[in-house]
Amino acid sequence: MITSLPQAIRKLSPRAQARNPVMFVVYIGAVITTLLAIWQPSWFAWAVTVWLWFTVVFANLAEAVAEGRGRAQADSLRKVKQDTTARRLDDKGATTEVPGSALRIGDLIVVEAGEVIAGDGDVVDGIATVDESAITGESAPVVRESGGDRSAVTGGTVVLSDRIVVKITTAPGETFVDRMIALVEGAARKKTPNEIALDILLTSLTIIFLLAVVAVGPMQQYAGQEPDPIKLIALLVCLIPTTIGALLSSIGIAGMDRLVQRNVLAMSGRAVEAAGDIDTLLMDKTGTITFGNRRATELLGAAGIDAVDLARVAYICSLADDTPEGRSIVELCVGDFAVEEIDPATLAAARAHQHPEYEAVPFTAETRMSGIDRHGREGTVEYRKGAADAVARWVVAGGGEVTASVLEQVERVSSGGATPLMVAVRGSVGADEGSVGAKTGSVGGKVGSVGGGGGGGGVPVVLGVIVLSDVVKPGMSERFAQLRAMGIKTVMVTGDNPLTAKAIAAEAGVDDFVAEATPEDKLALIRKEQSGGRLVAMTGDGTNDAPALAQADVGLAMNTGTSAAKEAGNMVDLDSDPTKLIDVVAIGKQLLITRGALTTFSLANDLAKYFAILPALFSSIYPQLDALNIMHLHSAQSAIVSAVIFNALVIVALIPLSLRGVRYRPAAASRLLGRNLMIYGIGGVITPFLGIWLIDLVVRLLPGMG
Ligand SMILES: Nc1ncnc2c1ncn2[C@@H]1O[C@H](COP(=O)(O)OP(=O)(O)OP(=O)(O)O)[C@@H](O)[C@H]1O
Ligand SMILES: [K+]
Ligand SMILES: [Mg+2]
Secondary structure, eight states, X not given: OOTTHHHHHHTTSHHHHHTSHXXXXXXXXXXXXXXXXXXXXXXXXXXXXXXXXXXXXXXXXXXXXXXXXXXXXXXXXXXXXXXXXXXXXXXXXXXXXEXXXXXXXXXXXXXXXXXXXXXXXEEEEOEEEXXXXXXXXXXXXXXXXXXSSOOEEOTTOEEXXXXXXXXXXXXTTSSHHHHHHHHHHTTTOOOOHHHHHHHHHHHHXXXXXXXXXHHHHHHHHHTTOOOOHHHHHXXXXXXXXXXXHHHHHHHHHHHHHHHHHTTEEESOHHHHHHHTTOOXXXXXXXXXXXXXXXXXXXXXXXXXXXXXXXXXXXXXXXTTOOSXXXXXXXXXXXXXXXXXXXXXXXXXXXXXXXXXXXXXXXXOTTXXXXXXXXXXXXXXXXXXXXXHHHHHHHHHXXXXXXXXXXXXXXXXXXXXXXXXXXXXXXXXXXXXXXHHHHHTHHHHHHHHHHHOOOSSSOOOEEEEEEEEEXXXXXXXXXXXXXXXXXXXXXXXXXXXXXXXXXXXXXXHTOSEEXXXXXXXHHHHHHHHHHHTTOOEEEEXXXXXXXXXXHHSXXXXXXXXXXXXXXXXXXXXXXXXXXXXXXXXXXXXXXXXXHHHHHXXXXXXXXXXXXXXXXXXXXXXXXXXXGGGOTTOOSOHHHHHHHHHHHHHHHHHHHHHHHHHOOOOOSOXXXXXXXXXXXXXXXXXXXXXXXXXXXXXXXXXXXXXXX
16 A cells, blocks of 8 residues: 555546545545635644545545556566567568568468567467467467467467467557556546446435535524534535545456456456346357367268278368368378378469369358369369258258268267268269379269269268367366356357257256357347346357357457457456356456445445534534434544544555455345345444544544544
């Protein structure tokens, strides 16, 4: 607190004060009593004046201490922000060195092992391990790769191995680290709707008390006593809700800060508050509940087709597929099934969508398929792989059929929690179609005989299933059980098939799941929940999760995800742990509870101050009022000074609580409310009686206290 004092004094400017109506009244009161004390000095006048200024400074101190906690962190982040040079890639493939600050959105930069990534962006080519410890504090390197949901990189982090091409997605000055700095410093802080509502309530109370105190003067005059403006100002300050007025902003800052300590960046205080009231949590599967490095592990040929034949087709399906899944299929086919690769020039051209023969059909979350259209001499052959239901629909639409044995394979793979990709081909794969054609000749023969297709078109044929495996992150079910105890329903929403979804849902211990969901479905599901008056949190990592993340009341994006997801959400978890929402919810609840508790305390305090000050003001006129002086305070002056001192000290005493927060344990909301009303309501009534009585014992020894 001592180190934050200079900052607290600096906040004494009228402009800074005017932002807080309750404390502004105290500030104006202090200015007036100062002038009065200079004009007609007395021990009493100066005692009140000095303590009014203390009150203002203590309120500033609360905010300064809260902000100070983020400042050290901001300093270390600034070191990450040092300007680095970048190697910008032009259309011809040449690189030029430019300062990081000259990078624009859309620029491509090359980063190799040992180099610092100069700006935020998405990996568009290559795979690398990256040291993100400067931002996350986690020393283990992370994998960042193009094509999938682990593509976002953050400026200031260091590439440890390999080479990546990064497409810049944010302008200099608006990067993730810039936003983090603004956030931890509290510079980006705006009042939340809840805070504004409470502010309005406090301001109304202040106005009511102001009118009441203004009315006291004439009442005294009527009774034949000259009103003392200093006493009236002291009365006003004691009655208005200074405690909560002083601590309100530090409670909010501390909440954000607690999230930062847990490696969660909340872009708005509103999201933190919403987290405290969440009813439903939606999560995607891959990369959120599972690790997300889904890899091809097995090939299951359909009846009459052996795995090697399937591998040749799976290879062609995937040669231009830049997703991690696609690359892992190529690796499996080449590594385990010795499929011969096509020549690098053809490969590069196909991937760049520039080869006349191999036309890439990229994966989309809508079609849930990908593949190649191969334009040969005998017409076009369509190679497809994808979610079993999507490919099956494609096959049936083309007049083909999906045999029961393939469906059985799909079911078996799914029930085990893995993802089956069905592989199918339409069109004749002749032996005379060049090198790859020759390799797939044997399959072609079967396709030809089964499908009977010659030339372009023909009937699609299913060749088998690729098994994609992924692993559920450890400890999920315990954490979801905790969420259940907090009264939050967890729902997994995935683009994967219902059987895989069911298996993973059971393993992870979520309450419910929705499978085969498109991005629109995810968005619609959130809207539906919200229309029922429920607050919804969503965690996700993919570009296909972005609309849902934006719509959710709390959108927690995984740091490993794509830039689109991180942009869309209102929180980012640097540890990419979806169960972090438990902490986020607890912090949100704690914030709301703390604010409620201190408001209760602040208002309950008033009662004791009435008993201290009103007799002091009127007992010389109405001696009967002395019966109210139940604390047996020494004199009118000492009673007033003691009340003002108590009013100021209680702010300081509560700063630690406002920063730490009232403890939150999962329990029914009504029980919590009842308990807190007891503690802070009754405590708020009793404490000032004791406090003022004790302070008066000392104050009565001061000069000028009658
Ligand atoms: N490269 C790919 N080529 C073809 N099909 C794919 C590819 N990647 C995924 N799929 C299929 O598309 C489905 C949907 O994938 P997507 O990544 O969009 O899922 P999602 O909606 O993000 O859900 P989750 O991340 O929870 O799995 C996958 O379950 C899989 O069957
Ligand atoms: K007060
Ligand atoms: Mg996903």
